[in-house]
Amino acid sequence: MTATYLNLIPKTDVELAAKDFKSDQEVRWCPGCGDYSILSNVQGFLPELGLAKENIVFISGIGCSSRFPYYMNTFGMHSIHGRAPAIATGLAATRPDLSIWVVTGDGDALSIGGNHLIHALRRNVNLKILLFNNRIYGLTKGQYSPTSEQGKITKSTPEGSLDYSFNPVSLALGAEATFVARTIDSDRKHMTEVLRAAAHHEGTSLVEIYQNCNIFNDGAWEPLKDGDTRDDMMMRLEHGQPIRFGKDMEKGVIRTHDGHIAVADVAEVGEDAVIRHDAHAKDPGLAFALSRLSNPRTLENTPIGIFRDIERPSYDRLVREQLAEVQAKQGEGDLQALLTGGDTWNVS
């Protein structure tokens, strides 16, 4: 994907390193929080974009993850609960020279801010949204979230939560997002690859990051991290590659006779039956089907990587083009002519 939008952002005139992106503020997440590794990965990745630091903006809502901008030595805004995508939309629509990142959590993005998230995705505003999903409310001290598994016992649900949970990737694909990916806080290499692809995508990039809250929901993603279970549980999506996983890559995703997809034993179905991942497919059908494979309770068959990455003009580009077209056709506005209007009369 050609990232022409990056050409509109001024480049740095000095070489930047991870330390240049660290602000002077003391990081105040709980010791052991998954947010630390995400912060460190982002700070470590950003220098490779070569952008001027002052042209990078981080905007967040409310929640533990939303403290993120304070720790980045860029421009940043810690706004109000759920509204970061809306605020970032106004900034993106007016400032093509900025690289704008939204940092949000499962509560911020999917509960109170659900509306803004889906509309940013459908419009394809040029934003990189990092959704830290820990399946719990951390800052309010441990209530269930919209991604918590049904039956979750928390302070607000002592007999178990009743809500059916959101799958953020399915939701984003349902809103026809142009870039949807999932990564995990403990895998630095994978996260960096996903961040890179997200940064180069023009339009909204939604990156769900499985993040551990070691205080209120410790081990929520453990089956995907534990060396004994990881390879059996998690499939890594790579564009153009057959979707295979398992300790010995013995499992693969196939199309079933009724048109659905399923996980099968490759030895039984044959290698040719395994689907090749196509992140650039215009139709989001396969990506959506992949997002539905995982079991929200056991985490079996969980795909990570880039589900979808397609080209569609970003909203802010369309805004700029429309303004330019109008000005080319009508000329720049003449204020005196506007105020005078068509029907006037003289009083003398």
Next chain:
Amino acid sequence: MTKQVVTLNRVVIRFAGDSGDGMQLTGDRFTSETAGLGNDLSTLPDFPAEIRAPAGTIGGVSAFQLAFADHDITTPGDAPNVLVAMNPAALKANIKDLPRGADIILNTDEFTKRNLEKVGYTANPIEDGSLEPYNVHAIALTSQTVEALKGFDLSKKEAERSKNMYALGLLCWLYSRPAEGTRTFLEKKFGKKPEILAANLAAFEAGWSFGETTEVFSVQYEVAKADDLPEGLYRNIMGNPALAYGLIAASKRSGLPLFLGSYPITPASDILHELAKNHRFGVTTFQAEDEIAGIGSAIGAAYGGALAVTTTSGPGIALKSEAIGLAVSLELPLIVVDVQRGGPSTGLPTKTEQSDLLQAMFGRNGESPVPIVAPQSPSDCFYAAMEAARIAVEYRTPVFLLSDGYIANGSEPWKVPSVDDLPTIDPSFATGPNHVTDSGEEVFWPYKRDEDTLARPWAIPGTKGLEHRIGGLEKADGTGNISYDADNHDQMVRLRQGKVDAIAKTIPDLVVDDPDGNARVLVLGWGSTYGPIGAACEITRRTGVAVAQAHLRHLNPFPSNLGEVLRSYDKVLVPEMNLGQLAMLLRAKYLVDIQGINQVRGMPFKSTELVSAITDAISSL
């Protein structure tokens, strides 16, 4: 047939019909012709919230009132001299406002048994003598229109639709209005549908000729140009477009690109429409997914250095409250336009009210001061918008612009200003470090304030060396870092309040109009009550009674001399279209008793009701 021509000084016409009858369009056209003649004028549209309310019902009546005169007028008039009633519902809904002797033009075709029953007439008022106090002109408007259009290839229904143009033609003849403007308008509107254009033109001409030839009207009227208006070039303008123009002008005079984030809501949507028509000025209009995203996007644009605006009505403000608080905390320029309507809740979407003053003043959590500016007439929306932009940009603060449904949709002649005479606005973005630390290091402090205005620097992304973080958490004075320190919070709360209070230094003193110089009673208003109050004071003075008038444009902070003004009168009357919201603020701040004159009927005050309240107050001194 030559008819007698009678010259009048002032006429008030009300067009009333079903909401699908095109009464607003008829009124608009008549207004345009009247403006073109150089009369002073004032208009009042009054329509239901439903787009097509059930036909023939009282609830579905849509009306447009217009006053025009050969002298300066400030209101659309209390009582119409002429009512055009397109059906029995329109007659029934409006008859109570007519003085004896008023003219009524009725469309007899609609006075059928069924239509009469629908609105509760047991007998036909045209025949039962109940209209005897009036001068009734019963005309078969619909069938005469159909008859006039019989040469056209139109269905009966399509032909009937032109009856409003027939009525307009008749009224234009009756009041000697030129026809050229309407012809041009119709050509523009129906240029692509030649048959419909021809039919509408024919209906208009037929209405005109009918007036000329019929014996129903024995006289024709004329109203001379208004000669007491200041010299200059004039146009007619409604409040919402004027407000939109004011925002564009503020953008040009500040050099900041204009951004509007908005969600459609009555009666504010026309500002969004007007700005969307003007993209050539570099205006970005964003129709957001909801009210919160409307203001959210505006805050984002303001952060990026745009002149940012969000427009709404009362219910939308309720949804935006948290974000307004964020703008207070971030100290970013933002214009929040509230075109007030009847409340609470969904209330009366198409009716006017001034009941959001306290919401604007206090409707947020915490100590959250926001300056408030209120326009006093349709054309004043232009200047009030520029003033709101000045305060927002120079003081880095959200500012409320409190318009209302009456001035938003009402219109009046406006002396077109020269762009070069408009004030300029200085955004003065931060460009470099503004502080030297104890160790001698030059740094940028996002919350280091200007000593005079207490405004913080506006440092937009993309400015090298000024990277910083801001947010809704309390900030340390100066550095802007998160601070939970108790004393710092106390200081920051006072600083934010102090900044808003300091705006008073740049606000002109309140001017009192007291031509006799000996009035003991002051009538103080704000917003759209200016016209009715002015008219009422004038009428009162003509009876030889002295009364003073003053009008507030700035509701927060108040002008510096307001307390002194209030205390120099024996009695202060405050008419408001609410239950006493300004009165409450004045009593609290100045410990002066205030006598409120209050109504929330969804319509502006009538001058006559104010005259009697003023006269009663003066006689009880």
